[in-house]
Amino acid sequence: MTASPQAGPLLRAENLTMRFGGITAVKQVALTVNPGEIVGLIGPNGAGKTTCFNMLTGFYTPTEGRVFFKGTDITSHKPHAIARLGLIRSFQKTNVMKRLTVFENVLTGHYMAGRQSLLATFFPGETVRRAEREARESASAIVETMGLSRRMNVQASLLSCGELRLLEVAVALAAKPTLLMLDEPAAGLNSHEAGVFGETLKTLVGTAVQSLLIVEHNMELVMGVCDRIVVLNFGQMLAEGEPRAILSNPKVAEAYLGKAAA
Numbered sequence: 001m002t003a004s005p006q007a008g009p010l011l012r013a014e015n016l017t018m019r020f021g022g023i024t025a026v027k028q029v030a031l032t033v034n035p036g037e038i039v040g041l042i043g044p045n046g047a048g049k050t051t052c053f054n055m056l057t058g059f060y061t062p063t064e065g066r067v068f069f070k071g072t073d074i075t076s077h078k079p080h081a082i083a084r085l086g087l088i089r090s091f092q093k094t095n096v097m098k099r100l101t102v103f104e105n106v107l108t109g110h111y112m113a114g115r116q117s118l119l120a121t122f123f124p125g126e127t128v129r130r131a132e133r134e135a136r137e138s139a140s141a142i143v144e145t146m147g148l149s150r151r152m153n154v155q156a157s158l159l160s161c162g163e164l165r166l167l168e169v170a171v172a173l174a175a176k177p178t179l180l181m182l183d184e185p186a187a188g189l190n191s192h193e194a195g196v197f198g199e200t201l202k203t204l205v206g207t208a209v210q211s212l213l214i215v216e217h218n219m220e221l222v223m224g225v226c227d228r229i230v231v232l233n234f235g236q237m238l239a240e241g242e243p244r245a246i247l248s249n250p251k252v253a254e255a256y257l258g259k260a261a262a
């Protein structure tokens, strides 16, 4: 499904810094995501995770620092131009239309990411009809990949929380990401649902996407799916490493437990 793997890091950010007036939300963060990796970006509330996401995807222009995607400097690119290169993000707010079915939502995701002109939509020729066929086939395949085939024709408003979270990822996949960045994709899931969700995410890498970058507060999920974790605290990098090393890092425990541990 995805293009041949990138040589070198897929995403590389250096010295990322964001200041809002007198507030430094993110300071000198360095981040890489390699092909085939699931990277977690974690940290306590207000640590700067969403601000980093916004800088990586062109929603904010960093005060300092640079972002490279597939070797191209995208620091001052607009969000839509970055999305076209294959860097797709989700938002904390749902991208699902509740009155549409699961299939219709994913199909709509294809059109949102489409390049088709309005004229071609109203006066379709063979090219448009083929694109339509391909979009339907692709939407079906994505629904299956996300384990939602049995719920294909069910209205999104009737889905369980776990199914809804899977559908949100399915809609993002319709944009054909090379790197998919998910902002709190497992919000509100119970332990069983988070387990299913995590296992599904792992199957995407190397098939539907090359890599994943995840901001998530559910530590069980993060520790279970990520190859590497970057920890932010007060806008700065506190630690980076494999899940086991992060779990046993006293600085990380202190950042999370802080006053409670004192």
Ligand SMILES: Nc1ncnc2c1ncn2[C@@H]1O[C@H](COP(=O)(O)OP(=O)(O)OP(=O)(O)O)[C@@H](O)[C@H]1O
Binding pocket: 020, 023, 024, 025, 026, 043, 044, 045, 046, 047, 048, 049, 050, 051, 052
């Ligand atoms: N537009 C803004 N203007 C001013 N300050 C901001 C702005 N956006 C974020 N901040 C501040 O920057 C810091 C980092 O916020 P950010 O939302 O990136 O953290 P986060 O790690 O994503 O938090 P959470 O886990 O709660 O979503 C916070 O202190 C926040 O108040």
